Amino acid sequence: MRVAELAAHGGPEVLVAGSRPVPEPAADQLLVRVAACGVCGHDALARRGLLAAPVGSVLGHEIAGRVEAAGVDVVGDWVGRRVALVQRIPCGRCPECAAGTTARCRQGPGFYGEDLPGGYAEYVVASPLNAVPLPDAVDDVTGALLSCAVGTGLKALRTAGVRAGEVVLVTGAGGGVGVHTVQLARHLGATVVAVTGDAGKVAPLRDAGAAEVAVRPDGRELRRIAAGLDRPRGVDVVVETTGAPTFAVALRALRPGGRLVLVGNTVPGDLPLDPGLVIVRELAVLGSAHAARADLEEVVDLVARGAVHPLAAQVWPLTEAAAAHAALDARTLVGRAVLRP
Template sequence: MRAVVLERFGEPSALVAAEAPRPQRAAGELLVSVRACGVCGHDLLARRGALGTALPQVLGHEVAGEVLEGDEDGRFAPGDRVVLNQRMSCGKCAVCRSGATNRCVRGAGFYGDDLPGGYAEVIRAAPSNTVALPDALSFVQAAALPCGICTGLHALGRLGVQAGDTVLVTGAGGGVGLHAVALAHRTGARAIGVVRRAGKAAVVRDAGAETVIVNDDGDFSRAVRDAAGGGVDAVVECVGAPTLAGSLRALRAGGRVALVGNVDPEAVALHLGLVILKELELLGSSHATVAELSDAVGLVAAGEIAPHVSHTFPLADAAQAHALIERGEATGRVVLEV
């Protein structure tokens, strides 16, 4: 099959269009013909070697497509339009039964890290990580759901954001950030976005942000507090080390931050005094559950939230997609069409 293979770590040119062996379907699994795959900041880190990815690897954890081979129980049949959760969870362990399928360690794992991902014509899946896709959603739109929309949906759930809350989103022009702004706004929260480039402010405002702050040195907490009329209730931290200190300063006492993005995957200095004195809550938030993917499909189908895809590329041009994101030219998701 056609695929884009990461054979070494490095620049975008490390992504090479090549023939790769077609995945095999295990008992109880599906094979899915990939029609669209989102490109995530996680993929950029993996390509650079920051995640210790085993090589060669096929990246991509944001897949929409059509079932090629169904499972024995007939839950999915050839031709069904589907979207896949980012991780193949086992669907059977105590963690999966509790609903926290994002924490399962028994299944095949995370696409592009633990098993080959969606920068390819065919991908393995299982009924436990597959959600039916209504005809009204295109494959390109659907590729923004598993991570672009669902990672923010999960983070807002972790934070318990409610109507009337004030929510700060860092990296608000990115794939996760932009949809987190839209989801917070839809919940009835006041959203404040921080972006690095002025050119991204308008699209973040259009997504529902009441205020957008342009800042690229991490020193944005005063502007956020001024806009919020005091500290914010919650932060969706989509960047990581460069913005975390500002996010903690922007929170009110008792505020919560969901740690989502990790652009510099090194250890981070933490201002303990700030966390202790303000009794802040730091919550890890790792991708999303299959139930949240189902919810996201419903929200998009009902017109409650719109996937934002700024650019599409043919699969073979995955390197160009990575380069465009690194130049800071994308807003929302960039999607590969297969």
């Protein structure tokens, strides 16, 4: 089968065409023919050698496709079904899997593009533990966006325990995870303050449901906005999708007892955390990784019902993976880049 693989760590040009044998699904696995695979900021970090993907890896963890075969131990009618996949195949047996916290499982086949070959390919293996059937109303390209670009935000909002009536500040709100987090927080009944670095994204973020949109705000502006939303001591929750560029000001925007969830790390490195602020305000700083299968099921349902509208994607053929990465690096994309084999 054809793949795009990492010839080295570096710029977009290190993504080159390659070929591999079609993978053999284990007895409890599915063989999925990839129909679409999203290109994520995570992939750009992996390409540069900043994550756990060695040279030779096939990246891609945002996968939708059709089940072509199932191992002998697979229960249920999977062959022929269109599916979206969670980024990790968990083991299904460890204490984390039993608790439903499958993003923490380290005993299964693992994370696409790092622990096992990813979706920049014609086929991947999957499992009933990470595959969710797609209804006809959700096309393949949209399906590829659901677990990472949408499900990450849902998982983060659940990790923060967001309740209806709370005020949620979303940083990096114009980005792929951010804009869907705005929609999902609205869906959960929260009032949303969207923070973006791009003045051109104010109108789309209002359309996505943000009550307020702030462009590169300082602490004073965020306090003014929060006070206007009946939160004179600060917002209830921050979903931080960018990391270093916004963390310090976002943390200061929280009310006493507020919660900040880190989901994005666009500029890897340490963050400035004022311990006095965290102690005196009794803040919670949490991490949230990727969706579990139950989160993806909920996202598929929300999208099929029209409650959440995934950001439109731009599609490249798999053979132009390097061009898709160049567009990602240049930040010229409107919506997610998606590769189709």
